[in-house]
Amino acid sequence: MDITVNILLTIATAATPLLVAAIGELVVERSGVLNLGVEGMMIMGAVAGFGAGYLTGSPWLGLLAAIVVGALFSLLFAFMTLTLATNQVATGLSLTLLGLGVSGMLGTGFVGLPGQRLPNLYIPVLSDLPVVGKLLFGQDPVFYISILLTLGVAWFLFRTRTGLTLRSIGDSHGSAHALGIHVIRYRYLAVLFGGGCAGLAGGQLSLVYTPQWVENMSAGRGWIALALVVFASWRPLRALAGAYIFGLIWIGQLHVQAIDLQQFTGAPWLLYKTIELLKSLPSQYLAMLPYLATVVVLVLISRNKRLTMMNTPASLGQPFVPDR
Amino acid sequence: MKRLLIALMTTAAALSMAVTAEAQEKLKACWVYVGPIGDFGYSYQHDQGRLEVEKELGDKVETAYLENISEGPDAERAFERLAREGCKVIFGTSFGFMDSELKVAKKFPDIKFEHATGYKTLDNLGVYNARFYEGRYVMGQIAAKMSKKGVAGYIVSFPIPEVVMGINAFLLGAQSINPDFKLKIVWVNSWFDPGKEADAAKALFDQGADIITQHTDSTAALQVAEERGLLGFGQSSDMIKFAPKAQLTSNTDNWGPYYVGRLKAVLDGTWKSDNVWLGIKDDAVKLAPFTNMPDDVKKMAEDTEKKIAGGWNPFTGPIAKQDGTPWLKDGEVADDGTLLGMNFYVKGVDDKLPQ
Numbered sequence: 001m002d003i004t005v006n007i008l009l010t011i012a013t014a015a016t017p018l019l020v021a022a023i024g025e026l027v028v029e030r031s032g033v034l035n036l037g038v039e040g041m042m043i044m045g046a047v048a049g050f051g052a053g054y055l056t057g058s059p060w061l062g063l064l065a066a067i068v069v070g071a072l073f074s075l076l077f078a079f080m081t082l083t084l085a086t087n088q089v090a091t092g093l094s095l096t097l098l099g100l101g102v103s104g105m106l107g108t109g110f111v112g113l114p115g116q117r118l119p120n121l122y123i124p125v126l127s128d129l130p131v132v133g134k135l136l137f138g139q140d141p142v143f144y145i146s147i148l149l150t151l152g153v154a155w156f157l158f159r160t161r162t163g164l165t166l167r168s169i170g171d172s173h174g175s176a177h178a179l180g181i182h183v184i185r186y187r188y189l190a191v192l193f194g195g196g197c198a199g200l201a202g203g204q205l206s207l208v209y210t211p212q213w214v215e216n217m218s219a220g221r222g223w224i225a226l227a228l229v230v231f232a233s234w235r236p237l238r239a240l241a242g243a244y245i246f247g248l249i250w251i252g253q254l255h256v257q258a259i260d261l262q263q264f265t266g267a268p269w270l271l272y273k274t275i276e277l278l279k280s281l282p283s284q285y286l287a288m289l290p291y292l293a294t295v296v297v298l299v300l301i302s303r304n305k306r307l308t309m310m311n312t313p314a315s316l317g318q319p320f321v322p323d324r
Numbered sequence: 325m326k327r328l329l330i331a332l333m334t335t336a337a338a339l340s341m342a343v344t345a346e347a348q349e350k351l352k353a354c355w356v357y358v359g360p361i362g363d364f365g366y367s368y369q370h371d372q373g374r375l376e377v378e379k380e381l382g383d384k385v386e387t388a389y390l391e392n393i394s395e396g397p398d399a400e401r402a403f404e405r406l407a408r409e410g411c412k413v414i415f416g417t418s419f420g421f422m423d424s425e426l427k428v429a430k431k432f433p434d435i436k437f438e439h440a441t442g443y444k445t446l447d448n449l450g451v452y453n454a455r456f457y458e459g460r461y462v463m464g465q466i467a468a469k470m471s472k473k474g475v476a477g478y479i480v481s482f483p484i485p486e487v488v489m490g491i492n493a494f495l496l497g498a499q500s501i502n503p504d505f506k507l508k509i510v511w512v513n514s515w516f517d518p519g520k521e522a523d524a525a526k527a528l529f530d531q532g533a534d535i536i537t538q539h540t541d542s543t544a545a546l547q548v549a550e551e552r553g554l555l556g557f558g559q560s561s562d563m564i565k566f567a568p569k570a571q572l573t574s575n576t577d578n579w580g581p582y583y584v585g586r587l588k589a590v591l592d593g594t595w596k597s598d599n600v601w602l603g604i605k606d607d608a609v610k611l612a613p614f615t616n617m618p619d620d621v622k623k624m625a626e627d628t629e630k631k632i633a634g635g636w637n638p639f640t641g642p643i644a645k646q647d648g649t650p651w652l653k654d655g656e657v658a659d660d661g662t663l664l665g666m667n668f669y670v671k672g673v674d675d676k677l678p679q
């Protein structure tokens with residue numbers, strides 16, 4: 001039982017940064033803006049989180065700094081694409097490159113220093129319960145934030161008037177503008193929110209996942225988050241499912257490599273054969289599995305073409321210049 | 325006549341001044357790194373070597389470096405740029421730079437090139453490498469002594485000879501203490517992804533290992549060991565600050581003495597292209613202080629280290645391959661060529677080598 005709990009905890013830690021960054025980007029894209037700079041904002045959040053945590057001695061201030069720096073960094077993107085109406089794809093890509101470079105430079109002094117770790121939640125009695133105690137009441141704070149964030153964004157987008165307005169801007173910024181909605185202001189706020197989320201995801205990396213600073217430590221997680229948004233057809237709960245399927249297979253394939261097949265001699269035939277087959281696969285294929293499985297599952301979920309079309313923000317990626 | 329003499333004398337003086345200026349001009353030495361110097365691992369250690377050069381040779385040299393250079397066509401441009409910028413000695417520090425560096429070295433015969441971990445040489449291109457497997461053998465012995473369950477976890481990146489050699493050496497070391505010692509191997513298919521390395525470490529611990537080692541570049545796995553109150557080894561750098569209660573020792577690369585020696589040779593004109601494979605005895609592979617272990621284990625580790633420094637090779641027979649076929653006869657020592665191309669496991673490894 002202990003091992004199952006441990007595996008579930010590991011999956012949650014691996015899925016959380018993907019989920020947080022994906023939820024942020026989902027809001028941005030729902031407003032009709034495509035920000036490919038997630039990786040860059042994430043790594044800026046990671047360096048800011050580590051730095052602030054290290055300098056002040058408080059991982060909480062570190063987490064706050066990660067969010068703020070992520071948001072500030074996205075402001076650069078917002079100014080370029082929204083005020084100056086530059087190409088969103090090119091600007092987003094350069095934001096990623098810039099973030100990777102700047103974070104490396106800012107982080108030079110932090111290399112090789114042990115960092116602060118955000119403490120896990122501890123509620124007397126509840127956290128000590130067997131199995132559920134650790135899973136429900138004993139995880140790190142970012143895990144709880146990520147779940148609340150997902151539910152909050154789902155509620156906001158589909159149950160509030162402001163959410164409806166945001167979606168309408170994403171579908172047709174021209175019409176929204178004609179109705180007197182301040183398109184640019186909404187988009188600024190959406191991009192800032194996305195930046196804050198990406199920063200938070202980065203903070204999770206350097207304050208929870210692996211409390212340290214090294215260059216490029218996000219290792220492509222921003223790109224996975226971006227892909228999750230599309231495959232989840234811009235629905236928050238599907239993004240949650242996607243992040244956790246990815247995490248499950250990601251962790252599962254490592255366990256498959258480490259597991260002893262002999263342990264399963266008495267197990268059901270199918271289970272034994274599955275593990276035997278997985279163990280015989282070269283590790284390169286195993287490493288591919290999380291990506292493959294996530295895409296397949298999310299494509300199956302969103303196979304209703306009409307619904308997917310409805311969920312795709314129609315103005316995604318198009319610059320908007322108010323003409324009058 | 326007198327005027328001519330003065331003119332001649334001034335010319336001579338000017339000339340001799342020019343000559344001294346020439347002689348005092350600094351030797352420019354340059355490095356090309358595959359990763360960021362902030363990786364606290366492989367590239368970081370090479371850069372520590374560069375800093376040692378600056379400290380040791382002071383104002384006789386001037387150094388420069390390019391970091392994060394990917395292997396392939398990009399690398400060729402990097403080497404060419406340094407050659408044109410007046411570098412007199414250029415060190416390429418990654419295996420994958422081999423052909424790019426070779427090409428540029430042919431174009432600039434007056435510049436001295438050195439390539440780490442490769443095997444192609446020219447009159448102006450030498451190669452150097454370190455016998456990391458020596459340190460791994462010692463680590464294997466420590467693991468066998470310290471592990472309660474007799475199972476170690478090993479996180480690895482890619483199935484290249486360097487990595488396979490490390491796995492084999494570690495297991496041979498462990499088997500020399502406990503013949504039944506087990507190794508669980510997880511391939512993460514990346515040199516550098518701290519998150520994934522941490523996940524792999526957690527998986528290995530959950531599956532029954534109680535000691536961890538890795539051939540990937542970050543401190544993440546060791547930090548997991550520290551959190552769980554278990555033990556592990558560092559890699560490339562001394563990582564004791566990240567795991568004061570978990571690190572037993574660390575297999576560190578120490579390139580400084582080699583770089584200083586080679587540049588001194590350039591300065592006094594004795595540099596020649598050669599092919600060296602340095603180890604513990606040359607101080608190029610250095611084990612970080614032995615910590616978190618009882619004195620007798622420490623003593624054993626130090627003795628093995630001395631034995632290796634004295635010229636003993638961990639790959640000394642009898643050793644059988646994974647399938648049981650004999651590889652080395654009793655007392656036979658593996659030759660460097662076989663080691664550098666190692667693509668098979670020794671007996672006792674419970675894993676299929678990805679091809």
